[in-house]
Amino acid sequence: MTLFHWIAIFGTAFIAGIVNSVAGGGTLLTFPALVWLGQSPIVANATSTAALWPGSLGGMWGYRDDLRRTKSQLFFLVLPSIVGGMTGAVLLQRTPPGVFARLVPFLILFATILFMVQGTVQRWLQVHEHSHDGTRWLAGAAAFQFGVAVYGGYFGAGIGILMLAALSLLGLTDIHQMNGLKNLFALCINVVATAYFMTAGLVEWPVAGTMALGAVSGGYGGAGLARRLGPRVVRQTVVAIGFAMTISLFIRQY
Secondary structure, eight states, X not given: OOHHHHHHHHHHHHHHHHHHHHTSOTHHHHHHHHHHTTOOXXXXXXXXXXXXXXXXXXXXXXXXXXXXXXXXGGGGGHHHHHHHHHHXXXXXXXXXXXXXXXXXXXXXXXXXXXXXXXXXHHHHHTOOTTTSOHHHHHHHHHHHHHXXXXXXXXXXXXXXXXXXXXXXXXXXXXXXXXXXXXXXXXXXXXXXXXXXXXXXXOXXXXXXXXXXXXXXXXXXXXXXXXXXXXXXXXXXXXXXXXXXXXXXXXXXXX
């Protein structure tokens, strides 16, 4: 590869790190870039996953103060994130991705709409911070998070949108706390998936390393950018990215 290719790889990962920190979806930048460089889709997906998990770490660190103010029981969702991430990684290696990938646009569209109308949905379900059965809702969120994590280990584009939608239904209203938790769960999903991809020999390490440097820089910077923009702009950005991902995936799949 030429110097231009390496610069393009780093730049793409930097932007993907910012996108992941704010709303998720960086895979839609890194995955096509690696395919464009000639990697097979499965290797490109595994390499992209290995490259982007440090960006989730950077994003989580950027929201560390918000995470300290988060209810401790929500950290229980780390467990289904780990188990689901490993399950999805195994499925990626053992099954062709075509069938599941065709469901992705519909999942992202549903989650984006759900996040956009979260206020109305919360009132309809009477989901408020102190007025619902915490154990029942947390169990439902754990099951949903497991499904998101399976998808995350398998392909991963849009898991941020799905997790933000789930957290909104749990009664969270602070977008910065939600982004901190989203980055934490994404980190768990991608770390275990990367570990499996490593053992399967699916990761192109020079490319993954270059992308990781860009993703860390973009992920940490994205948290600061979100604070400067404010909650309303961040929410609008989440919705815009969600619809953009849906359209791009419909075009690519159909």
